[in-house]
Amino acid sequence: MIRLERESLPRLSQLAAQIELTPLQTALAGASRPDVLSFAMGLPNPQLFPALEIAEASQKVIAANRSALQYTLPCEPLKAKICAYLVSRGLTCLPDSVFLTHGAQQGVQLIAKLLLDPGSPIVEESLSYPGFQHLIGERYVNGIFMALG
Numbered sequence: 001m002i003r004l005e006r007e008s009l010p011r012l013s014q015l016a017a018q019i020e021l022t023p024l025q026t027a028l029a030g031a032s033r034p035d036v037l038s039f040a041m042g043l044p045n046p047q048l049f050p051a052l053e054i055a056e057a058s059q060k061v062i063a064a065n066r067s068a069l070q071y072t073l074p075c076e077p078l079k080a081k082i083c084a085y086l087v088s089r090g091l092t093c094l095p096d097s098v099f100l101t102h103g104a105q106q107g108v109q110l111i112a113k114l115l116l117d118p119g120s121p122i123v124e125e126s127l128s129y130p131g132f133q134h135l136i137g138e139r140y141v142n143g144i145f146m147a148l149g
Helices: 023-031 051-064 076-088 104-115 130-139
Strands: 122-125 143-146
Touching (some): 104 130
Parallel strands (some): 122 143
């Protein structure tokens, strides 16, 4: 193993030197420990995964479409299925009305960028999604936190 002395490493920018773990990264690190059974962070017990069924489904999808694992914009079949589901629930929905993201954090970030200006006042419950609080804390400092109830 090669050990590098700190002096031999490239100098980082002032911003990079100040980067700390986000609350989500800290929680994920704690929840990932083998002695912790976490009901948070979207981390189900991997022993409960239907591994054989997932492998078989993956094999079928890739055999039918070699490009299935490639990024594409947008995923029209998924948007159509989402619309069909919403229509079955009595809602009106067109594929052009569906915007797909890669997860909750990206969705929250996009909505915040679309609707909020830096310094905008924000009202939220004091107990809320840590990812949202981190995102808001970086850009919007006028948070008003309210107790539940």
